[in-house]
Amino acid sequence: MASHSLQIRVRAPGLLTTVQDLGRLGYAHLGFSPCGAGDRVATRIANRLVGNPDGAPVLEITLLGPTLEFSGNALVSVTGSSIECSLDGQSFPAWQPIEVPSGSVLRLGNTVEHARSYLAVAGTPQAEPVLGSFSTDLGAKVGPFFARQLAAGDVLTWQSPDRVAEYVAEREVISRLYADGPLRVTLGPHREWFAPQVERQFFSSKYVVTHQSNRAGLRLRGEPLALPSNEHLLTEGVPLGAIQVPGNGQPVILFVDQQTTGGYPIVGSVISADLHRVGQLLPESEVSFVQVSMAQAWDARRNLEGLLQEAVREVAREAEH
Amino acid sequence: MELIPSSDASLLVRLGRTIDPATHQRTLALFRALADRRDPRVTNLHPAYASLLIDFDPLALDHTEIGTLIEGLESGEPEREAPPPVHEIPVCYDLELAPDLMEVCSLTGLTAEQLIAAHTAPEYVVYFLGFSPGFAYLGGLAPELAVPRLSSPRKVVPAGSVAIGGAQTGVYPLDSPGGWRIIGRTPLALFFPENNLHPTLLRPGDRVRFTRLHRQQFDAALVDRTPGEQHG
Numbered sequence: 001m002a003s004h005s006l007q008i009r010v011r012a013p014g015l016l017t018t019v020q021d022l023g024r025l026g027y028a029h030l031g032f033s034p035c036g037a038g039d040r041v042a043t044r045i046a047n048r049l050v051g052n053p054d055g056a057p058v059l060e061i062t063l064l065g066p067t068l069e070f071s072g073n074a075l076v077s078v079t080g081s082s083i084e085c086s087l088d089g090q091s092f093p094a095w096q097p098i099e100v101p102s103g104s105v106l107r108l109g110n111t112v113e114h115a116r117s118y119l120a121v122a123g124t125p126q127a128e129p130v131l132g133s134f135s136t137d138l139g140a141k142v143g144p145f146f147a148r149q150l151a152a153g154d155v156l157t158w159q160s161p162d163r164v165a166e167y168v169a170e171r172e173v174i175s176r177l178y179a180d181g182p183l184r185v186t187l188g189p190h191r192e193w194f195a196p197q198v199e200r201q202f203f204s205s206k207y208v209v210t211h212q213s214n215r216a217g218l219r220l221r222g223e224p225l226a227l228p229s230n231e232h233l234l235t236e237g238v239p240l241g242a243i244q245v246p247g248n249g250q251p252v253i254l255f256v257d258q259q260t261t262g263g264y265p266i267v268g269s270v271i272s273a274d275l276h277r278v279g280q281l282l283p284e285s286e287v288s289f290v291q292v293s294m295a296q297a298w299d300a301r302r303n304l305e306g307l308l309q310e311a312v313r314e315v316a317r318e319a320e321h
Numbered sequence: 322m323e324l325i326p327s328s329d330a331s332l333l334v335r336l337g338r339t340i341d342p343a344t345h346q347r348t349l350a351l352f353r354a355l356a357d358r359r360d361p362r363v364t365n366l367h368p369a370y371a372s373l374l375i376d377f378d379p380l381a382l383d384h385t386e387i388g389t390l391i392e393g394l395e396s397g398e399p400e401r402e403a404p405p406p407v408h409e410i411p412v413c414y415d416l417e418l419a420p421d422l423m424e425v426c427s428l429t430g431l432t433a434e435q436l437i438a439a440h441t442a443p444e445y446v447v448y449f450l451g452f453s454p455g456f457a458y459l460g461g462l463a464p465e466l467a468v469p470r471l472s473s474p475r476k477v478v479p480a481g482s483v484a485i486g487g488a489q490t491g492v493y494p495l496d497s498p499g500g501w502r503i504i505g506r507t508p509l510a511l512f513f514p515e516n517n518l519h520p521t522l523l524r525p526g527d528r529v530r531f532t533r534l535h536r537q538q539f540d541a542a543l544v545d546r547t548p549g550e551q552h553g
Contacts, residue, residue, distance in 0.1 A: 028365035028376070029352065030521045031450035130514055140454045140495060142514040189325040189333045234338060235451065235458070237367025237374025239331035260367050261451030269328030272379055294384070297329035301379055 002162040003123065006072030010154040014108065016062040019125075019145040019156075022055045024133035028260045032142075034240055035135040036256055038116050038215060038279025041177055041308065042080035046120035048312040049077035049097050051164040057134035059119040059150070063282075065108025066150065074100040075122040075164050081280060083117040084109030095169045097122075114280035123160035138215065139257060166315040173311045177304065182290040183277060185243065185268040186297050190233070193265035194245075198225050202267050203291055207251065211283045215257035217244075218281060224249025227265060238262040241270035241278065243289075253278055273300035324388050330364075330379045332387045337371040340460065344371045345448060349526045353402075354394040363387075368525050369449045370458075407444065407528040410492065412483050412505040413539035414440075421471075421502035425485060428468045437533060439463040440504065445490070445529040455494035455512040455521035459529055462490045474500030481506045483531070494521065508534070508542035 010017075022043065023036030037043040037060050044054040059066070065083055078085050078094040085092050086107045092098050094117070100106055111117055125134065127144035136143035146154060187199070194202075207220035225245050238244070242254045244264040253270060254262070255278060270278055271292060281287060292300070323335040334351065337344035352368040355375065365376035375387055414437050416422060426433055445459040452458075467488040478484070478499035483492050486501030493499055494511035511522040523529065534542070 025364045025376075027454070027520065028367045029356070029450065029525060031452065031454040031456055032520075034365070131517060131520055137454075139497070140512075140514065142454070147514075186326070186329055189327040234340065234370055234372070236333060236335075236369045236372045237327075237331075239328040239374060239376060241328055259452055260365075261369050261449065266327070269331075271328070272330045294326060294329055298379055298383065301329065305380065 003159050004072055004162060005126070006070065006074050006121070006123070006158045006160045008074075008121070008156040008158065009069040009071070010150050010152055010156075011067040011069055011105070013150045013152055013154070014061055014066040015064040017066045017150045018060050018136040018138065018148075019057050019134055019143065019150075020060045020136060021057045021134045023256065024131055024135050024137065024142075027131055028237070031260055032131065033137060033139065033216075033257045033260065035133065035137045037118065037135075038256055039080050039118065039276040040279075041276040041304070042116070042118045043120075044308060045095070045169060045174070045311055046077045046079040046118045049079070049095070049167050049169060050075050050120050050122035051161070051167065052120060052122060056120065057125055057145075058121075061108055061111070061117040061119065063111050063115060065111070065117060067105060067107045069105050070100050070102060072102050072160065074158070074160055076100055076106070077120050078108065078117055079120075079169075080117040081111040081114030083111045095171070095174060097164070097167060113282075115282050116279055121158050121160070122164050123158045126157040126159055137257070167312050168315055169312055170310060173307050177307050177311065178277065178280070182288040183274050184271045184292045184297065184300060185289045186271060186292060186294055187268045188266070189236075190265040190267070193227060193231070193233070194267055195226070198227075199267065201225060202251070203289055206286050206288050209281045209283055209285050209287060213281075213283060215255055217255050217258060218253040218278065220251045220253070220287065222250065225251065225267070233263055233265055235261050235263040238266065239269055241272070241275050242266045243268055243270065255279070271297040271300055273297065273304040324384065324391075326384045327374060331374055331376045332384050333372055333374050334391065335372045340370045340448070342446070342460075345446070345460075348373055351391065351394065352525065355391075358390075358394075360390075367449075367451075369451070405526050405528050407530060408522060409530050409532055410483075410507050410509055411534040411538070411542065412441075412507050412531045413534040413536055414505040415536045415539065417536075418482075418506035418539070419504050421484075422504045425466070425468050425502050425504055429465055431465065436466065436504070439466055440490070441531045441533055443530075445531075447523050447525055447527040447529060449525050450521065450523065453493075453495060453497050454514070455523060457491055457523040457527075457529070459490050462488055464488070466490070468502055470500040471502060474498050478503065479506065480512075481508065483507060506539070508539055 207222040362381040367374035484501035
């Protein structure tokens with residue numbers, strides 16, 4: 001397929017813009033965090049809209065987006081949180097492919113309602129993955145794109161196909177992927193640490209996401225949970241989405257840049273079908289939890305995958321770019 | 322052995338509740354047997370002192386199937402393992418590089434010379450890696466060297482810092498925050514993210530020896546740093 005080279009120059013980086021994909025897997029035993037996009041659903045949809053495979057690298061935008069200058073024609077899409085999007089000063093809609101002519105300036109403003117937006121660019125980056133992933137690990141300073149958050153003056157190079165099939169997103173399906181309501185949690189693995197009334201308190205409480213939250217963990221604020229004070233937990237591996245309760249009784253949801261092991265008791269884990277919603281929580285927003293069984297968690301995940309299949313549809317004719 | 326569902330995409334296998342060499346050996350054997358299968362449905366393995374967390378693709382596997390997989394591994398013939406590599410890590414205990422050395426001396430009642438002798442004597446075992454890539458939780462610290470962690474962690478601990486936290490000792494592979502007490506620094510690199518096969522010097526089950534490095538050697542080594550590994 002004919003393709004062309006394309007440069008994206010960062011004029012202004014925004015608050016925290018990083019290159020991410022679906023994570024750096026297979027290195028937890030050496031201490032590497034999973035990393036990857038905080039909202040993997042939005043990442044997959046952004047990629048599908050421009051004809052990329054689900055796991056292609058995207059720009060993850062946090063709270064305030066970047067201003068980017070394109071040299072070479074590009075096809076892009078913006079998904080995730082609602083965000084102000086403009087191309088050479090003209091606003092454009094999210095959740096659909098957008099043609100960016102060479103020389104244009106794409107500006108993403110503040111996210112609205114949620115925390116993270118995603119920008120996908122049709123094609124493949126001119127970079128080699130590090131440890132199997134294009135994700136930026138901010139803590140370990142690992143990743144093929146500068147190994148840090150993007151800064152003014154950075155240039156990203158992409159190899160972009162000249163022609164891409166046309167895709168549309170189904171708005172109604174997308175709204176179902178981001179349904180409101182409590183985050184669904186399975187119990188364990190440290191049930192013996194939590195008295196039944198403490199477990200009940202956790203599931204009946206409303207928590208606030210504090211400003212001390214980041215990609216490694218969301219620190220919550222609420223009525224503290226009581227733990228047995230004189231017990232010591234041996235450090236064990238911790239899964240993505242685990243809700244740890246440290247000594248102060250305030251839960252922490254471990255997230256994509258989490259450490260691989262931990263020594264605090266875990267009251268439960270957010271199910272894999274709801275992790276993308278964790279990635280969209282804004283500081284000071286309210287969150288609550290509801291207990292589900294493993295069978296319900298797996299049903300929810302299959303349901304999510306089914307919705308993802310319906311979320312993006314190829315339009316019959318081929319479009320010229 | 323307890324099998325505890327940890328999330329809808331992970332299973333915790335707990336082999337014990339204590340830190341001891343036999344339980345750790347069984348944990349590592351299970352970790353290696355599972356890692357050797359290279360099952361694409363198993364996405365990550367987190368060995369620790371006495372447990373192995375197995376992350377899996379919940380669209381392809383469930384906890385019962387992982388349990389069956391593990392039973393199959395356990396009943397298999399145990400492979401004869403090669404002796405673990407022994408890494409010699411040179412440490413400079415110069416006070417400029419060891420901001421907590423004097424305090425550790427006063428907490429333990431040892432002189433600096435006694436402390437260095439006690440720290441360089443044992444062969445340590447890498448229990449597991451965690452906290453940050455390449456950070457090894459080492460077992461085998463002389464009990465008289467155990468000291469509590471700092472009450473408030475440092476925001477930045479320089480890469481290569483050798484430290485004691487509780488009954489453990491370790492080396493910080495990268496600049497990171499940290500609450501262990503720093504007693505020295507190594508010029509050796511422990512972290513090679515560009516190396517897809519071996520991105521960290523230390524791996525679970527490896528052995529470590531600390532050797533004393535004088536300041537001049539440390540400064541010279543910084544200029545020309547090469548990893549030194551011996552297979553023992």
